[in-house]
Amino acid sequence: MADPHVNEIAEINIETIACPLCAGEKYSPWAAENGFCAVTCSDCGLIYVNPRPSLATIDRAVRAGAHREETLQLNVVSRRVSAKVEQYRKVVAEMFRDVVEKGEPISWLDVGAGFGEVVEAVAKVVPAGSRVEGLEPMKPKVAQAKARGVAVREGYLSDINDKYGVVSVINVFSHVPDFKQFLQEIKGVLTPNGEVLLETGNAGDIGNRNYFPGPLTLPDHLVFAGERHIRRFLEQAGFELVQIKRIRIDGLVYSIKNLVKRLLGQPVAVSLPYTSPSRTVLFRARSVS
Numbered sequence: 001m002a003d004p005h006v007n008e009i010a011e012i013n014i015e016t017i018a019c020p021l022c023a024g025e026k027y028s029p030w031a032a033e034n035g036f037c038a039v040t041c042s043d044c045g046l047i048y049v050n051p052r053p054s055l056a057t058i059d060r061a062v063r064a065g066a067h068r069e070e071t072l073q074l075n076v077v078s079r080r081v082s083a084k085v086e087q088y089r090k091v092v093a094e095m096f097r098d099v100v101e102k103g104e105p106i107s108w109l110d111v112g113a114g115f116g117e118v119v120e121a122v123a124k125v126v127p128a129g130s131r132v133e134g135l136e137p138m139k140p141k142v143a144q145a146k147a148r149g150v151a152v153r154e155g156y157l158s159d160i161n162d163k164y165g166v167v168s169v170i171n172v173f174s175h176v177p178d179f180k181q182f183l184q185e186i187k188g189v190l191t192p193n194g195e196v197l198l199e200t201g202n203a204g205d206i207g208n209r210n211y212f213p214g215p216l217t218l219p220d221h222l223v224f225a226g227e228r229h230i231r232r233f234l235e236q237a238g239f240e241l242v243q244i245k246r247i248r249i250d251g252l253v254y255s256i257k258n259l260v261k262r263l264l265g266q267p268v269a270v271s272l273p274y275t276s277p278s279r280t281v282l283f284r285a286r287s288v289s
């Protein structure tokens, strides 16, 4: 007979959900990791963790920077990566060339700013007099950004009263339990015709889990999209795509790293350079409704 105490704990911390994009309830398994399962929606193909930790559990983990379920100790704070500043300076300079050339000051909010690398990068590119700020729920990251003098504040979109011309969400998508609601919150802080810059991987397009470069980091990552899914999320929320940029990740260094990971027993595919279907994809989109 089942122990009722164990069931009680499971009911509090874990919940079964419908597809966060199409609300479909049919799915098939895609991958398992850390005691969680990522499934593929039978209707739209979105990949999402199901069952997943309850929203209260997710929120607690995000604020603290760690998952503390009974079966899992997963630290997700990581560290500042200074190379990101130059990487995103180039990306923003290219994708927002029109804004840069116009020369008029803008306001930019980076949501999920982490240690503030993207805030630093954007500040180097945008016209003089622009306001560039970051928003981050994870306390240890905010503390480190502030210590370096980078304008990152602790909190969520619902805490913001100002309006911004651009909101960036770089590698945030997979962490957000309800991205439809999240996009509405973004619209709430955008000026009319304001824009989003969204970056995520294309795991929802690659088919086999083994093409994913490295651990899936379940359940810190809750959702994996392909290009078609992000386009649909944006369209549904009243955004019009301005530009899409795909970045290959499978150079020689990537292939060697994956070979090493494979030898260490991690479930990644060993691919020749320039053969992996995995991409980093950036979407620039404008609010039109």
Ligand SMILES: [Zn+2]
Binding pocket: 019, 020, 021, 022, 023, 024, 041, 042, 043, 044, 045, 046
């Ligand atoms: Zn679906």
